[in-house]
Amino acid sequence: MQSTRRGFLAGMMAAGAVPATSWAEAGNPAYLAAARDSDGAYHLAGLARDGAGRFSIPLPGRGHAATAHPKHPEAIAFARRPGTFALVIDCLAGREITRLEAPEGRHFYGHGVFSQDGNLLFTPENDYDNGTGVIGVWDRSAHWDRVGAFSSGGTGPHEITRLPGQDVLVVANGGIETHPETGRAKLNIPDMRPNLSYITANGHLLEQVEPPVADHMNSLRHLAVNADGLVACALQWQGDRFDAPALLAIHRQGGALQFAMASDTQHLQMQAYGGSVSFSGDGSHIAVTSPRGGVAQIFDRDGAFLTQHSLEDVCGAAPATGTGFIVTTGTGEVAEIDASGKYQKLSQHTRQWDNHLIAI
Template structure:
């Protein structure tokens, strides 16, 4: 009997029939988010669609965003800028599979993205001695060995996304030069030149820039729709008030800016913390933790639809209907039109981003 069982198991293994772990094995989270806890420690959480915490994994320092592997229940948790580490975590076992360190003279910007097949991880990095942005390339099949890098097409690359059903990526080059010796001081505001850079196989295929009179609007965060449109949120570095904080672009097209009434724009305090498309791509939502506001826009007309209030709101991601929200206050829940349903969570102060799985 034992010999028969061993033979059977051997045949199953040889045939590759043992089921591979999925996100269901990690508690079926709908989102990933980093948080601080009351005792001063930091964690990466898996959050269900019902806003219950399905797993909580320790981080060595404050996190920013995470990149979810497209095939297996694995996440890369990035340190907040100018952090130099990222952890690859098996979200089923909670084990750290690999620890990434930025090369000497570099730091991460808190974001990364996987190739379509999950074999490659791309990370946004600051080459602070050269004052240029770089994209690091890591081989997931070789325990995330660093195998290459290339120019990001600008300064200060922040969020990076992959366009759907392709291995074309887009990165938000915020345009701001920083150096660890100067902390988070911005060194080149008068000459900054933000852009969106699209690249494939390490080669830039298109760059989208904003008008010169808006050049102090740092492009930081981006969202990609199922149709391949890219929405971007900006952070104003100039005097007075910006003329826009939200824009949209598609490969081969022109940059279009959202139309926002002056008072509503002023309430955002020049700062977009995160951005998302609705599941159907018809609505763009942005958050401002400084202003405590959520704006939603008609993605086709680029006009403001609704304004909602939520103190210290930042994380936002699509739900089947509406959007999911997280805030530094610990609140989390959903937004549907102007209606909010929020739960207070005193055990978590949510960091900037909510990553949909």
């Protein structure tokens, strides 16, 4: 059926009449995830809501996260920091469209986001010789040319997302300076200053908030945005893990960062590391995962801790229906969890899922 569909599209293209394609044409996947197969090869996979595979496309190296085009079955797969490739993928044809390379003196951070209309792609980057963060701008309609760049508002811009219904970018500047010559070594921990920045699509800084000065080593890393604009951040503490402050921050424009954590015993199980963060499908709950601790903690949207689930090497998290979440693990598992304590294993794959599960 798929080959017939592709043949039909090829014929239409030859005739000069190409129908608009959507994610439904690519098997209607609900999520994207990078993975390492048992043979060591890397892929970007499309997953259905029940955890079943919809497609799997080879990557030239280890992926970290991806972003989906808002209208068409296209995805961008990003290399893990400090990688320099971003693969533009036609998920219908199962092929690489083109490969974006970070400019000289820059590397990607493993994340990116499209503009509301899907014409522009924004990529967090490290200008490593100057120790500053940059947001690169790429134009899909101009053969993916790089058309600009602007400041991320800080150092180490890790994840970027967009407020719903508008082209206001939300950037988690982790505050950590790195350089490819020293690999993933962190060069400025005593002086790091993470922040959360709101920036227009043309680079104008609208708002910026930071953790308290005493918690300046709490690196803002990963982001989720609710339909009403509420932002959740997963943090990674760079000090002694036994002294880690809260690893979940909640923010709404115009306010201060609000921090949330479980009881001392449960908080310690996170091992000072928030790997991913997600709102539930109905926006009422927030999940933060820790692959180091093997736990996923669930809070309500006001920051009250509710429950946690233990899953070996759990990291990827994305919305499911209602109050639920879909999570992925480095052991190949795809599962559904919720705030009531419900756990359901959906599927088991012979691959290691990487850090993030991205909802389409």
